[in-house]
Amino acid sequence: MDSRLSRARPRKMPDLIGAYRPISGVSDEMVAPDGTVKPGWLKFMTALDALGHEELTDRFQHADQYLRDAGVFYRMYDGLEQGERDWPLAHIPLLIAETEWRHIEAGLAQRADLLEDVLSDIYGDNQLVREGLLPPELIAGNPEFLRPMVGVHPMGGHHLHFCAFELGRGPDGRWWVLGDRTQAPSGAGFALENRVATTRALADIYADLNVHRLAGFFRDFRNSLTDMAGNGSGRVAILTPGPLNETYFEHAYIARYLGFLLVQGEDLVVVNGEVMVRTVSGLKPITVLWRRLDGSFTDPLELNQDSHIGTPGITEAVRQGSVGFVNSLGAGILETRALGAFLPAIARSRLGSDLALPNIATWWCGGTAARDYVRDNIEDMLVGPALSTLLAIDDAGETLAAAELDTKARADLLARIEADPKAFAAQEAVKLSTAPVYVGDALEPRPVTLRVYAARTANGWSIMPGGFARVGYSLDTAAIAMQRGGQAADVWVVSDSEVEQVSLLTGSQRAIERNPSGNLPSRAGDNLIWLGRYAERCEASVRILRSWHLRLAELGREDNPLLVATTEYLEPLGIDTAEPVPAGLLAVIDGSVRSASQIRDRFSPDGWLALTDLQKTSRRFARAIKPGDDATRAMTVLLRKLAGFSGLVHENMYRFAGWRFLEIGRRLERGIQIADIATWLCDPDAPEGATEMLLEIGDSVMTHRRRYGYGHGNLGAIELLITDPLNPRSVMFQLTELLAQLKELPRGYVDGQLSPAAKAALKLQTELAVIDASDVSVETLNAISAGLAHISDLIAEMYF
Numbered sequence: 001m002d003s004r005l006s007r008a009r010p011r012k013m014p015d016l017i018g019a020y021r022p023i024s025g026v027s028d029e030m031v032a033p034d035g036t037v038k039p040g041w042l043k044f045m046t047a048l049d050a051l052g053h054e055e056l057t058d059r060f061q062h063a064d065q066y067l068r069d070a071g072v073f074y075r076m077y078d079g080l081e082q083g084e085r086d087w088p089l090a091h092i093p094l095l096i097a098e099t100e101w102r103h104i105e106a107g108l109a110q111r112a113d114l115l116e117d118v119l120s121d122i123y124g125d126n127q128l129v130r131e132g133l134l135p136p137e138l139i140a141g142n143p144e145f146l147r148p149m150v151g152v153h154p155m156g157g158h159h160l161h162f163c164a165f166e167l168g169r170g171p172d173g174r175w176w177v178l179g180d181r182t183q184a185p186s187g188a189g190f191a192l193e194n195r196v197a198t199t200r201a202l203a204d205i206y207a208d209l210n211v212h213r214l215a216g217f218f219r220d221f222r223n224s225l226t227d228m229a230g231n232g233s234g235r236v237a238i239l240t241p242g243p244l245n246e247t248y249f250e251h252a253y254i255a256r257y258l259g260f261l262l263v264q265g266e267d268l269v270v271v272n273g274e275v276m277v278r279t280v281s282g283l284k285p286i287t288v289l290w291r292r293l294d295g296s297f298t299d300p301l302e303l304n305q306d307s308h309i310g311t312p313g314i315t316e317a318v319r320q321g322s323v324g325f326v327n328s329l330g331a332g333i334l335e336t337r338a339l340g341a342f343l344p345a346i347a348r349s350r351l352g353s354d355l356a357l358p359n360i361a362t363w364w365c366g367g368t369a370a371r372d373y374v375r376d377n378i379e380d381m382l383v384g385p386a387l388s389t390l391l392a393i394d395d396a397g398e399t400l401a402a403a404e405l406d407t408k409a410r411a412d413l414l415a416r417i418e419a420d421p422k423a424f425a426a427q428e429a430v431k432l433s434t435a436p437v438y439v440g441d442a443l444e445p446r447p448v449t450l451r452v453y454a455a456r457t458a459n460g461w462s463i464m465p466g467g468f469a470r471v472g473y474s475l476d477t478a479a480i481a482m483q484r485g486g487q488a489a490d491v492w493v494v495s496d497s498e499v500e501q502v503s504l505l506t507g508s509q510r511a512i513e514r515n516p517s518g519n520l521p522s523r524a525g526d527n528l529i530w531l532g533r534y535a536e537r538c539e540a541s542v543r544i545l546r547s548w549h550l551r552l553a554e555l556g557r558e559d560n561p562l563l564v565a566t567t568e569y570l571e572p573l574g575i576d577t578a579e580p581v582p583a584g585l586l587a588v589i590d591g592s593v594r595s596a597s598q599i600r601d602r603f604s605p606d607g608w609l610a611l612t613d614l615q616k617t618s619r620r621f622a623r624a625i626k627p628g629d630d631a632t633r634a635m636t637v638l639l640r641k642l643a644g645f646s647g648l649v650h651e652n653m654y655r656f657a658g659w660r661f662l663e664i665g666r667r668l669e670r671g672i673q674i675a676d677i678a679t680w681l682c683d684p685d686a687p688e689g690a691t692e693m694l695l696e697i698g699d700s701v702m703t704h705r706r707r708y709g710y711g712h713g714n715l716g717a718i719e720l721l722i723t724d725p726l727n728p729r730s731v732m733f734q735l736t737e738l739l740a741q742l743k744e745l746p747r748g749y750v751d752g753q754l755s756p757a758a759k760a761a762l763k764l765q766t767e768l769a770v771i772d773a774s775d776v777s778v779e780t781l782n783a784i785s786a787g788l789a790h791i792s793d794l795i796a797e798m799y800f
Contacts, residue, residue, distance in 0.1 A: 014049035020443045027433035040095045040494040047205045053441040060091040063201035090487035094469040098495040107357030109461040112454045119159045146330035155324030167450040169433035183332035184292045189250035191468040198490040210495040212465035216502035221455035222258045234287035237261035241293040252600030262601040267521045270313035273320040278522040280799045281746035295329040335389035338364040338425035366422035374426040378402045386425040447472040466491035525661045526800045527598040532665025534592035540673040543697045546635035553628040561687035580631040581622035610645040660741045671734035675785040682778045698729045719773035735765040757794040
């Protein structure tokens with residue numbers, strides 16, 4: 001095979017490794033304690049070395065560009081400010097040998113079973129408390145203990161279906177569990193994007209290293225959730241807090257990747273003990289919810305009354321067994337920091353053996369012996385709230401490293417522990433292994449943790465072959481947290497032999513089962529309409545501004561009557577011609593992006609890229625261009641980008657209900673814009689040149705010349721822009737297309753009866769079809785604009 005590895009000249013030690021300096025006394029992922037390079041790494045680094053610094057840098061830049069183009073982001077919280085940041089990819093993957101990975105797999109499957117047992121006991125018969133294996137304080141006083149879920153038997157018989165585990169390698173070379181993620185584990189979607197970006201940069205090397213694929217893990221879990229939902233009308237949905245959540249991109253990505261609905265709490269309603277999703281076809285049942293929000297926030301009626309993102313009554317639906325959660329409500333209690341102090345004893349009691357992957361050493365200060373040990377060894381401890389679910393490496397200030405405290409602060413900490421010992425837990429100070437990171441033109445060691453995912457399938461627990469590594473930007477272990485500047489790296493599980501080439505698609509030849517077109521949530525339909533409207537509103541504004549600046553460039557003065565009239569028309573729309581790229585136009589473009597962001601699971605990556613490119617370009621122009629000819633050229637560029645977006649949508653979007661709502665939005669807005677602009681034509685006091693300008697705005701100059709020559713003036717323009725059924729820019733054309741799409745919507749045309757919105761469109765179309773251009777007046781156009789607004793209201797009333 002003609003690959004990068006086969007072309008590379010063998011060397012005893014690649015320069016990249018030769019210049020690498022592991023930290024003394026710290027385990028390293030690439031270099032073993034005896035100085036030898038671990039399996040897989042020598043082959044990998046030899047290939048990287050052969051690329052050279054320039055090509056390697058270029059490849060890594062391509063990986064970063066892919067992530068930007070795909071819209072992969074992470075929401076940062078900096079004090080009161082929030083912002084989307086580019087995904088921080090560490091370009092060197094973490095390599096783990098298959099033989100070592102098998103040990104990790106077995107250990108995590110064992111741990112997942114134990115956690116299932118513990119959770120079943122906590123919400124069941126409480127044997128662990130009765131046997132003295134768990135202190136009652138860690139349960140009854142825990143904010144993650146959801147009392148309404150006690151005694152509730154989960155759908156399918158299991159509480160846990162999808163878990164994540166934070167692993168770190170200690171100085172002795174063993175992997176330790178730093179924490180369990182059972183509430184709503186994040187990162188699996190980012191792991192997929194890390195893989196795509198990394199393999200795009202290193203495709204030839206990846207192909208030669210026999211790296212285990214990730215698709216099989218997701219395929220098996222998708223099938224498991226589908227089976228859990230059952231046949232017939234059962235549906236699986238991913239429940240997200242919404243676009244403001246820090247990992248919303250991942251929620252949308254996973255929903256699109258697996259083909260599941262993405263819903264928010266406001267999309268759901270509980271009817272007669274069943275969870276229903278509001279769709280454009282009416283209420284449809286949801287059987288399985290993969291939740292991505294904390295359990296207490298799912299139901300403001302019985303759980304957290306302050307929640308604005310939940311669905312009242314959903315807890316009762318769980319009791320009745322009509323809906324299953326992944327994971328069960330209340331599963332977040334397993335993330336309690338102090339629980340780690342008791343898992344080893346619970347494992348010996350329930351499993352009859354020690355954990356294959358042990359916890360990081362943890363002590364709950366509520367016990368006398370444990371408290372004394374923490375006091376006597378405080379310099380080696382990280383101390384924090386016992387009921388906190390944050391890991392030491394993630395903590396935002398609650399955990400204190402005693403070794404970093406001065407004498408007085410350490411004494412104060414010990415006094416607080418003595419005053420309320422049950423409120424504190426301590427963990428052994430984390431001394432993480434390091435992994436190589438490419439900095440400048442060399443490799444440097446940085447602390448690393450590994451997040452591994454486990455999914456319940458028909459054959460038991462499946463462990464994702466790889467996962468998601470977090471790498472620090474400095475040697476400080478606190479710098480691993482994403483909120484503190486940490487980076488994310490792909491994880492390659494490498495084999496000595498060829499691996500199976502798995503795909504998300506199955507080779508099954510069973511009968512095709514299609515999802516119905518009416519599965520579109522009402523909120524998504526609403527956002528699609530507004531996306532279409534914003535896009536058309538943007539185009540109309542850009543066309544008007546281009547005509548205005550073109551005439552400014554020709555005339556050299558703004559007091560021309562036509563320019564004054566145009567400025568007066570735009571002012572109520574919030575567009576100020578004094579600005580080459582008005583803030584009002586930027587707001588309309590932002591509205592388009594905002595609507596699209598609400599439906600990322602249904603929006604193609606290419607469409608998103610086109611829209612965000614328009615946003616970035618417009619903002620760049622706003623900082624740089626000048627009025628007149630400069631602005632004219634800028635508006636032409638924006639029009640081309642808008643045309644690219646519209647073309648992608650028209651040519652590539654499947655003609656399901658989603659496309660129809662987007663098309664309806666476009667037709668509504670274009671009809672309103674043309675009708676409003678055309679009122680100029682019917683005004684007897686319109687300034688000279690208004691007809692030519694408005695034909696230009698309506699993109700109909702050449703058609704008008706071919707059809708009417710130069711002899712019909714305003715009348716020909718009115719016919720072309722208002723009543724002509726063949727002009728894609730005319731109001732009549734918009735009404736015809738609008739009616740066609742309204743008929744095709746769910747409940748749009750049933751048993752020979754049109755929906756109210758379709759009837760209103762037909763009435764408006766008929767009224768316009770029977771009048772001549774000479775009969776069109778300002779009153780006529782105002783009535784058309786109002787009629788289209790009324791149709792919009794009828795659509796919202798029926799579907800949203």
